[in-house]
Structures are given as structure tokens and as C-alpha cells.
Amino acid sequence: MGGVSGDQPQNDNPSAAAAPPPSLEEQLLSAAAAGDADEVARLIELDADVDYQDDEGVSPLMKAAEGGHTAVLAALLQSGAPWNAQDKNGYCAGEYAMGSGQQEAVDLLLDFAVQAELVLGALQRRMQAGSSSGPSAANSDYLSQKLVYRGEQLLDAEGEAVMMGWERPLMIRHAQLICPGARGDEHLQEAEAAQDQEQIGGQERAAGDAAGAGTEVEVALVVGDQPPSALAAAVAADMVAAAAADAAAAAAATAEGSGQGAGGPQRRRNGGGGGRVLNVGFGLGIVDEAIQSHNPERHTIVEAHPDVYDHMVRQGWAARPGVRILRGRWQDVLPELLAEAPYDGIFFDTYGEYYEEMRDFHIQLPHLLARDGVYSFFNGLASDNIFFHMVYCRLISLELASKGLTVEYEPLAVGALGDEVWQGVRSKYWHFETYFLPRVTHSDPLDCVEEGEEGAGAAAEAGEEEAGSGSAGGAGAGGGAEKEEADEEGKGEDGRAG
Numbered sequence: 462m463g464g465v466s467g468d469q470p471q472n473d474n475p476s477a478a479a480a481p482p483p484s485l486e487e488q489l490l491s492a493a494a495a496g497d498a499d500e501v502a503r504l505i506e507l508d509a510d511v512d513y514q515d516d517e518g519v520s521p522l523m524k525a526a527e528g529g530h531t532a533v534l535a536a537l538l539q540s541g542a543p544w545n546a547q548d549k550n551g552y553c554a555g556e557y558a559m560g561s562g563q564q565e566a567v568d569l570l571l572d573f574a575v576q577a578e579l580v581l582g583a584l585q586r587r588m589q590a591g592s593s594s595g596p597s598a599a600n601s602d603y604l605s606q607k608l609v610y611r612g613e614q615l616l617d618a619e620g621e622a623v624m625m626g627w628e629r630p631l632m633i634r635h636a637q638l639i640c641p642g643a644r645g646d647e648h649l650q651e652a653e654a655a656q657d658q659e660q661i662g663g664q665e666r667a668a669g670d671a672a673g674a675g676t677e678v679e680v681a682l683v684v685g686d687q688p689p690s691a692l693a694a695a696v697a698a699d700m701v702a703a704a705a706a707d708a709a710a711a712a713a714a715t716a717e718g719s720g721q722g723a724g725g726p727q728r729r730r731n732g733g734g735g736g737r738v739l740n741v742g743f744g745l746g747i748v749d750e751a752i753q754s755h756n757p758e759r760h761t762i763v764e765a766h767p768d769v770y771d772h773m774v775r776q777g778w779a780a781r782p783g784v785r786i787l788r789g790r791w792q793d794v795l796p797e798l799l800a801e802a803p804y805d806g807i808f809f810d811t812y813g814e815y816y817e818e819m820r821d822f823h824i825q826l827p828h829l830l831a832r833d834g835v836y837s838f839f840n841g842l843a844s845d846n847i848f849f850h851m852v853y854c855r856l857i858s859l860e861l862a863s864k865g866l867t868v869e870y871e872p873l874a875v876g877a878l879g880d881e882v883w884q885g886v887r888s889k890y891w892h893f894e895t896y897f898l899p900r901v902t903h904s905d906p907l908d909c910v911e912e913g914e915e916g917a918g919a920a921a922e923a924g925e926e927e928a929g930s931g932s933a934g935g936a937g938a939g940g941g942a943e944k945e946e947a948d949e950e951g952k953g954e955d956g957r958a959g
């Protein structure tokens with residue numbers, strides 16, 4: 462007879478017997494992965510922690526996103542699961558959904574994230590209403606540092622890149638979009654292209670084109686080891702859908718007369734001219750050189766850093782015909798900008814400023830931008846996480862739509878930037894192979910006033926509006942961002958606002 466008695470438990474695998482039962486959270490992870498909405502609801506009812514992340518940082522929300530289980534996603538989000546938690550590789554639930562091609566889950570997470578950020582931003586502004594309106598800590602820290610120009614790099618005292626030469630093609634395209642001189646050529650080219658198209662047989666334009674997102678450039682996004690094609694398809698579809706939705710929302714807002722832009726300034730040009738162009742943030746002057754190549758009538762440049770200003774003067778910018786340099790933070794020279802407005806083209810690209818400061822600038826846009834003008838900005842928010850980046854693109858579109866402005870994102874191939882590009886720079890601040898170049902216009906450009914009706918009048922209007930904006934936030938005409946501390950999430954990786 463063996464030594465095992467009949468009433469003793471059999472134990473062929475001692476280690477299995479020793480394993481504790483799965484915790485509520487582990488059960489939640491499994492149920493989310495399986496898309497078992499009832500079980501997920503039961504576990505949430507039992508107080509399972511929806512914030513749970515396993516040893517790899519994987520959360521129930523990520524698992525539900527990966528499987529495209531939208532009912533589970535909704536239940537988890539409603540119970541407080543953080544949409545922006547990241548696993549050990551830095552991926553969030555939105556990227557899990559994108560990686561597995563779950564477009565519905567991507568949309569759900571994107572909508573939720575944007576709503577959450579809108580509410581959070583409004584709450585933060587409400588809490589900070591009335592507090593100091595000086596520069597953010599990050600901006601004043603940057604402005605007090607000694608800068609170094611080294612070839613096609615502008616570095617701060619810690620070796621962080623303020624601006625780099627690899628951005629040249631982006632800056633050239635930004636300048637083309639905002640300069641009336643270049644826009645004229647482009648419209649001509651577009652008209653010719655449309656004629657060619659008709660001759661070929663008038664095929665329907667691609668969906669991306671219809672929504673205003675350029676489709677000529679191949680969209681290629683690589684984030685870590687996620688499959689690029691799935692990501693690219695999801696992102697492109699989303700950007701196009703977002704642009705179309707925002708355009709519709711903006712048009713509706715303007716039609717109802719609720720868009721602030723409806724009363725915005727229009728300056729009728731006497732045909733052709735190079736127009737008035739404003740650039741905020743000189744850096745290496747790449748965008749300003751590109752603007753100059755389109756012969757603006759007037760080219761205003763705002764620059765806050767004393768070292769950059771000195772560099773500009775050394776380079777002869779102060780003596781260039783038609784160029785006006787405003788030294789100081791844009792917030793501080795805002796009254797002068799409003800007095801000179803409207804501009805036919807505006808570009809915004811600062812450093813050491815975050816989403817809130819850019820938002821403050823956007824509040825002023827309806828008063829700064831001519832009715833038929835074009836605005837663009839360096840689009841570098843959350844430039845190391847494609848889903849967070851999409852959230853910001855969408856957030857900006859929505860916030861601008863509420864001002865009667867429409868945003869279209871044009872995908873521009875950046876390609877893979879090798880290590881050699883980042884040599885001598887402390888941190889790499891760009892991680893995608895595609896740049897989504899924003900083109901912002903008034904939703905209703907036909908609503909215009911004659912030349913001379915804008916400018917000082919618009920300035921007074923802007924001042925009144927901001928004076929009365931109270932806790933709704935925004936920089937007053939006297940200048941100053943309302944936020945002392947920068948929101949860590951609302952920054953470009955390099956600390957650039959856009």
C-alpha cells in the first residue's frame with residue numbers, strides 16, 4: 462500500500478495548490494480581456510480597483526481596448542479608470558486599441574479623453590481665477606537662461622533643444638500656408654490641378670481631401686513596436702473624421718451666431734499683395750526666412766528671449782524693410798498686436814509654454830486674424846505618444862471651433878530621424894514619422910468689413926471681452942497667462958507650446 466490515505470487531499474502539483482486565488486483586480490483584468498461586461502460590472506460592484514495595473518503596467522482598460530470591447534470600456538471609464546494610464550512601455554489604452562485596429566474603441570476613448578480634458582481644464586482655470594497672471598514658472602525659467610546658437614541648433618543652458626534645423630521643411634510649409642503671397646500660388650496650382658482632374662475624368666476626391674487633410678503625403682507613424690500600418694490607418698481616419706466633424710461644428714456655431722469669430726476683423730486687400738504676417742517666436746528664424754521669401758507687405762515678429770533678440774539684431778533683421786520686431790513675451794505686447802491687427806497670416810511657436818498659454822493665444826485669435834486669413838502653430842503637444850497627441854489635436858479643434866475657427870490637419874511626412882539628428886541635444890523631442898500641420902481659418906470667411914474698420918476697434922472689443930471673461934479664463938488685453946504652473950501633460954516634449 463502506498464503512504465497516501467484515502468481521506469487526505471491529493472496533491473500532484475504542490476505549487477498550484479499554494480497559488481492564492483486571483484484577486485478581484487486580476488479577475489477584472491481577465492474579464493476585461495474577455496469582454497465579459499456582466500462580470501466586469503459584478504467586480505466593479507464588489508469594489509475591484511479599476512486603476513489596477515499588473516506587473517507590466519497593463520490595466521483592465523488597456524485589455525478591453527485591445528479587444529475592442531466598447532461596453533466594458535464604457536463601464537470602466539464611468540467607474541473612474543484613468544484613460545491616460547501607461548504601461549511599462551509607455552502605451553496607453555488608446556494605443557492598445559489603435560494597435561489592434563479597433564476603431565470604435567479608439568473613437569470612444571478619444572471622445573472620453575477630450576471631454577475629460579475639457580472639464581479638467583475648465584476646473585483648473587476656475588480654481589486659479591484671480592491668481593497671478595505673470596509668465597509660467599517654465600517660461601520665466603527659460604527666459605532667464607543663457608542660450609547657445611550652434612549651427613542649426615538653438616540650445617538652452619541645459620542642452621535642451623529650443624529649435625533644430627530638421628524642422629526646416631515643416632517651417633517652410635507653415636509659411637506657405639499662412640503667407641498670402643504663397644497662398645495665391647497655391648490656389649492657382651489647386652485650380653490647375655482641379656482642371657487636370659476634370660480632364661482625366663473627374664474622379665471623386667479622396668475622403669481625406671474632402672475633409673481638408675492632404676492625402677498626397679504618405680502617412681507613416683511608428684511608435685515603439687506597435688504595427689505602424691494599423692496605427693497610421695487609425696490615426697489618419699481619426700484626424701480626417703475629427704477635421705470634418707469640427708468643421709461642421711464650427712460652421713453650425715457660426716450659423717447660430719454663437720461663434721465669436723462672426724464679428725472678427727476682415728481686411729480687404731487690393732489684390733495680390735504679400736499681406737501682413739505675424740510670427741510669434743523667432744528661434745532660428747527658419748519660419749521667418751520662409752515668410753520673407755513670400756514678400757509680405759509687413760512682417761511682425763514677437764520674440765521674448767534677450768539672447769534671441771540680440772541674435773536677430775546681429776543678423777540684420779531689425780533693418781529689413783517691412784519687418785517689425787516686438788521685443789517681449791507675446792502676452793506683454795498683445796495690445797500692440799491687437800492695434801496692428803488684423804493679420805493675413807499668423808504663426809505661433811514659442812518655448813517653455815504649454816497648452817494653457819497657447820489656449821490663451823487662441824482666445825485672441827478671432828481679433829488678430831483677418832476674416833480670410835490663415836493661422837498655424839507648431840503642433841508638438843505630447844509628441845512622444847500618438848494617442849495623447851491626437852487628444853490635443855482634437856481638443857484644440859474643439860476649442861477653436863467654439864471661437865468660430867476651423868482646423869484642418871495636413872499630414873506631412875517627417876521620416877525617421879536618426880540618432881545623428883539628435884547628437885549634442887539632451888533630449889529627443891519628436892518621435893513620430895508624420896507631422897500633422899494645422900491650418901486654421903475663420904469658419905465663415907465671407908462675413909467681412911471694409912478696410913479701416915478693424916484694428917483699434919477690434920483691440921477695444923478684445924479688451925472688453927477679456928475683461929468680462931472672468932473665470933472662463935484667458936489672457937487679458939494687458940497680457941499674462943492665467944496659469945502659474947504648467948500642466949505637465951499639456952506640453953510639447955521640448956516644452957514648446959504647440
Ligand SMILES: C[S@@+](CC[C@H](N)C(=O)[O-])C[C@H]1O[C@@H](n2cnc3c(N)ncnc32)[C@H](O)[C@@H]1O
Nearest residue numbers: 742743744745746747748765766790791811812
Ligand atoms: C521653437 S522657437 C521658434 C522657432 C521658429 N519657428 C523657427 O522657425 O526657427 C521658440 C521661440 O519662441 C520664443 N519665446 C518663448 N516664449 C515666448 C513668449 N511668451 N513670447 C514670445 N516669444 C517667446 C523663444 O525665445 C524662441 O525664440
